[in-house]
Each structure stands twice: as C-alpha cells, then as structure tokens.
Amino acid sequence: MPTIYDLFGYPLDDRSKVVENNRKVCQCPFMGTTCDGGGNRYQTEIKLTQTEPLTQYFNPDIKAVVPGICSIMAGEDIWVVCPRRLLAMRYGGEGLPPVNHQLQEYERDVLVNAGLPRGVDIGIWSEVYLKQKAADADINYHFDYIAAPLINVSLEEALWQQNLSDIQIESELKGLVEAAKKSGYYPKGQRNPAKVAILLPDITHPYILEVMTASTSGSDSEHSTDIRSAFRNAILSNDHTSPGINKRQVWGRMVTQLFAKTALAYQWGGRTVWVIQDKLLRNIELTTRLRTSTITNNPHQNIHLVVMHYEVSEDGKRKMAFKTTIAGEAGIDFEGNNTFTDILLSKAAPHKIELLKAILRRKLDAIVHL
DNA sequence: TGGGTTATGTGTAAAGCGGT
C-alpha cells in the first residue's frame, strides 16, 4: 500500500520538535513560504473548521491547509509528487529576494548542471505565462521557470539591443513599461520610466526550466485513500494509505511539451531544461522505446534533462540530490519536415519581446549567484 | 469435492473537473 514519505519537507517519521513546529505552520522549507502543495492542489484544501480533527494540530491562526505531501512511497520506490521538492525558486517577501535565498545544495547543483552561467547574478521568474493571439488559435505557454542573467538597463535600451526598428520599439515600449510598473520594477513616482535603468533579464540566451513530477491516482474516498484522508491520518495517527502514482499521465504531459518547448527555446537562442526524478525517467524507459543510455550527445537541437534522486547515505537516511544530466538530439527538425512528427511542434515561436513582456508581468522570484 | 458461476477486490488508463 502506498504511503506518504515526505510531509511538509521532511520524512513522515521525523516527529522532532523542530520539524513538527514547522509543519504546524504549513511551512515549505524549500520555498521558505507557506506550502502551496505544488501550486495546483487547491481542490484538496482542508478547511480547519471546529469539526475538522486536524484543527487541533495546526496553529490556531491557520484557517485552511493544502495537503503538504512532497513524495509518496509506493513499493520500494519513493516518487516525488510535488515539483517544489525538486526545485523551488520562490520568494514571499517584499522587494527584491536576497541572493541565493533558501537555495538548497541540490538546487544549486540543478542550476549549475542546467548550464546557467557562473559568477553573475541570475534572475529567476516562476510561472511565466506567455499568451499569443494567432490568427485562429490562442497559444498559451506556461513556463515553470525562466532564468536569465540580470542587467541594469532601461527598457528602451533593452529594446535597442533586440535589433528592433524604431517603429517596433515605440509600439512595444508602452506595454512593457506598463507590465513592469504593475509588477513593481520601478520605485514610485518615476517620471520617465522607459529611460530609467532597472533590473532586467538579459534574454539573449534565456533558460526555460520545466520540473516534471508524477501525480497521484487511484484514490478511493470510501477507503480513506484519497489525498485528504491520507494526509489527515498520517498526521494524526501515522497509520494511513495514500493514493498511488499515475505514471502514464505524466508521460502524456511530458510528450506534449518536450519538443514544443525545446524548439521554442532553441528558436530564441536559449535552452529548455527538464528537471525530472530518476524513478520517473526509469518508468518512461520501461514503457517506451526510449533508452537514454543509448542516446548520443549532440550540440544541436538538444533535449536537456537534469536527473534527480533520493540519495541514500551510509546511515540509511535519504536526501534529495542531483544525479546526472542527459542531453541528446531531439530527432525532429524544429522547422517541421512535413511528417506527422510536426504534431509535436507549436505553430510558431512568438517574438522574444513577448517573452520579455511575460517575464515583466511577474515579479522576480529569485536571484542566484552560482 | 470438482467444476463452474457469480461476487468482490485490485491496479491502470482515460475522462472529467475545477483551479491557475
């Protein structure tokens, strides 16, 4: 029967005072903010009403909790189900995030092995949405993270560097300034914002980081194996059964994005890097023809994977760690080649300005210096 | 008790839902 392994960042069997106090305020040790269950577990939020047994457990000022399940033990294997467990670049405070704030050792390894430049300040933005109105269809990309070196320039100058015509610059500048204002990139009462130097991403070689984790499936609320019940029972009695792992669904998600987003970054002069746990990759290799060990490295049109795993140390304790990187040719022409593999590619790459605009709609989540 | 049928249990794929 599957069980919860990591709960609010620590193994369930760790009931030490420090860890329990951390859980009682729903803190995610990786984000340094309140646990959000990976950003998409709102439906399973538990309201801490008077009749809810968990109300006694959590701090009195907490009114609702999202089940803070980071990973699930199924058989011999531990499956990460929360993307924050692999990589969390978030800042909940006001203003600019401190450099390397809450940066775990394995996260640093991920970023270095993803190929981010060393020795410079790099900005990281999470949940960047890029909307593009095409003729018939609305294209809507969602990037887990965008990383790019930080530079101190005005928006006007940033546009010049993109080799745009004066007319293009004029038409784009207003929207960009608007977005930047809204997201707090300017101090208040700025007179000529377009000409004022602010902290901007240098998107010459943007990095897209996508974190893939398994999701749960096969729960049965009558047998208390749904997420809510498992979470509740685990906290209150340790005795619980959690849902299992829906491996196939992850594969499906990954296939639809792997090529499109890789192609997109390639056309922008950057790269997309996939952060994935070894268990998940292994499962994909068991169920498909893919065998990463036989893939030869190739500098062009690369798919980049950063593989993570639970490392077992000598004392038997497990900790999250970087395992390896895998890179290889995508195997399809990113311009399309009039075969059915064209189904894997998006219609067109939006102009890079759209990426900049999408970034400026978000506030800076992390600054790292590797 | 053998042989067959019917209930119950278990695991996985796919559909559906509600949220961003």
Add this chain to the structure above:
DNA sequence: ACCGCTTTACACATAACCCA
C-alpha cells in the same frame, strides 16, 4: 493551455458460492 486530483471504466485475479 496547463496542471493535479477524483471519478469512471475496464481487465484481470481471487474469493465466495452453488450444485451435482
């Protein structure tokens, strides 16, 4: 578009049952 959780559908295995 994307994401994760729940529900549903289905295949298959095992248990329970029935009767000659």
